[in-house]
Amino acid sequence: MAREKNKHDLILSSASKVFAQKGFHDANIIEIAKDASIGKGTIYEYFDSKMTLYIEVIKFNMEKYLMRIRNQVMSKTTFDEKLEAYINCHTEIISEHYQYAGLVMNGSVEPMFNSKNTQETLLILLETRDKVVQIILDILVIGSIEGKFKNSHLEYYADLFFEMLNRSALRALMLHHTQDKQTLEKTLLIQMLINGIGH
Amino acid sequence: MAREKNKHDLILSSASKVFAQKGFHDANIIEIAKDASIGKGTIYEYFDSKMTLYIEVIKFNMEKYLMRIRNQVMSKTTFDEKLEAYINCHTEIISEHYQYAGLVMNGSVEPMFNSKNTQETLLILLETRDKVVQIILDILVIGSIEGKFKNSHLEYYADLFFEMLNRSALRALMLHHTQDKQTLEKTLLIQMLINGIGH
Amino acid sequence: MAREKNKHDLILSSASKVFAQKGFHDANIIEIAKDASIGKGTIYEYFDSKMTLYIEVIKFNMEKYLMRIRNQVMSKTTFDEKLEAYINCHTEIISEHYQYAGLVMNGSVEPMFNSKNTQETLLILLETRDKVVQIILDILVIGSIEGKFKNSHLEYYADLFFEMLNRSALRALMLHHTQDKQTLEKTLLIQMLINGIGH
Amino acid sequence: MAREKNKHDLILSSASKVFAQKGFHDANIIEIAKDASIGKGTIYEYFDSKMTLYIEVIKFNMEKYLMRIRNQVMSKTTFDEKLEAYINCHTEIISEHYQYAGLVMNGSVEPMFNSKNTQETLLILLETRDKVVQIILDILVIGSIEGKFKNSHLEYYADLFFEMLNRSALRALMLHHTQDKQTLEKTLLIQMLINGIGH
């Protein structure tokens, strides 16, 4: 788990792993410390509290998630390529860290409902969500320019696409779909999004 | 809170309320007992543990949720009516108990990831989900019979409809959409599902 | 340690003992619980926190201390008898619980200097001190009536008597004076207070 | 804070300040280090432990306290002058470092009652006390030579004078007496000590 990072990121990485496996409450500081092969106290040298650490973990993962999506999508040029890049990238991320990627969609965080800390975390999630939706909107605009579909309510559709693509990926993971089934679903999904189920 | 229920259901009802407000970990047995105006110990006469109670609460709510959806949808006959009935009913339920209704979609439960208890709970959620998807499939079949769209991959589309309709409702709630915006989105959503964004 | 008290007073009694031996910081809840032969958690059924318990212990002891002094002094009638009763009673109390009796004089409490809690505790100590000084003043007034000395600045002398009598008792204890030496000192002290060292 | 001291005394000085403000337990090594503008580890180059440092601080202050008293008293010649010098000097010291000066009288140290360390500290306090009492005894002997009062039990009275003069000063500080009230009390106290309250 270690490699050559600084302690701060090492802790973040272990915390990310443990929080993902156990959730905020069932994760405990000792386990995170053990995973990072450091002492309990060291965590408190870098983070004020368990809650703070949790928030930082979320920020950390959202950052990584956004970066990866952006890089993949930007490396393509056409609507079809970009959309596929997005879907593939997202599916990958979800299968690696599905807890955190899922957070963007669920828009909910486990600990301390309605507390200030939760509000801060929610804000991060919503901001990340907005940024991803913007990426999809950019893709849709390209599709529109390519004449794939007409250009109305694209903001709304970007939102919906986001939900559906994510849901589809997450569900595939949870229901342990085969590779074939996933590919079929992906095709059907895109076809339906563009043409509706009427065609 | 009580009226004339038996203690078992009274506890279930209070627990449902408190778990929804606080989540599994932040909810206390004592608070549930107070809400039900009974003694702490009494809860253990009816439920083995906090975890068991939580699972029962989920079962209880899934049952209620399914029942309500079924009743509403069955009371209508055409595709349009049934779909609208489904959407309205679901939106209502979500705004009343969005924590629990949300569970069906998130397919995740807070406490003790990967434990036996969680597996049991997940099973309940997946079963409920399957039953709701079946209801939607029934609606789609009627739409297909009505000639609204062709009859292929309907099982898959039912699944997708479910995700999208739920997501849409949940998001409307979370983002505090106005009534007007909700109505517009609902219309756009159905239009897109049937016709795609190309039209 | 137990006898037949209610739990509240049992805890207070054990806490009094342990706090006296170790001071606030070095005393720990577990030891107090063990001394009272109860579980750690039980203490928190009766007291909100370690700090609260500490304050209650002080109140408890001040109460007992005042009561005892009052009873002893009231049971006598002449100046000489009352003064001796006061001295004897105080000496006894100090040798039994010298930490707490000492507090009245030191006017200082160990934990959290300048915090709200400390302020509250200080107030209790000062109030107790005022009440004891009043008892001594009453004794002095009787002495004055008896013609033992003239009646001026008695309030001030009551204050000084208090300090000196207490100090004398406390020092005797700390320096492990013999009974004889204590008796001699007591006599000398009273003599000096009344006649000064000039006679 | 530093000026030109060696590190050892610099630490002692900062520790003295912080211990006085917070008490032994609530004072942190890190705070002492910050006050001295040095690293935490450096303290352990000069002192074995927090406890050792605390003891050294007490020794340090007792030394300073004795020195000052001695210098002031020696600079005078008559009983009246010496006594006043003592009182004034002590009052000054107490208002500057009342925590430490108070220790001599209280004869108690906060941390670890009954431990070996505390015993060592107590010894220092008692030795200091003895030395101060000796100073007062010297003053009384001069008074006796001057014919102010007869020469019996002076050792005992020296002890009592010490207690009373100190108490008076400490109480004046704690109860925030005005300058006038302090002067009055000082006069009354000396008068009573010499003549008793009967005159």
Add this chain to the structure above:
DNA sequence: GATGAATGAGCCTTCATTCAT
């Protein structure tokens, strides 16, 4: 010698669960 990052023992407090009444 000076430093401060790292450590882990220790402590307060919570809360699910038990059980005598």
Add this chain to the structure above:
DNA sequence: GATGAATGAAGGCTCATTCAT
């Protein structure tokens, strides 16, 4: 059956102390 007093395991966090640099 109903209760709530009693319990103690568990966990977050602090801080004196160490030691590699």
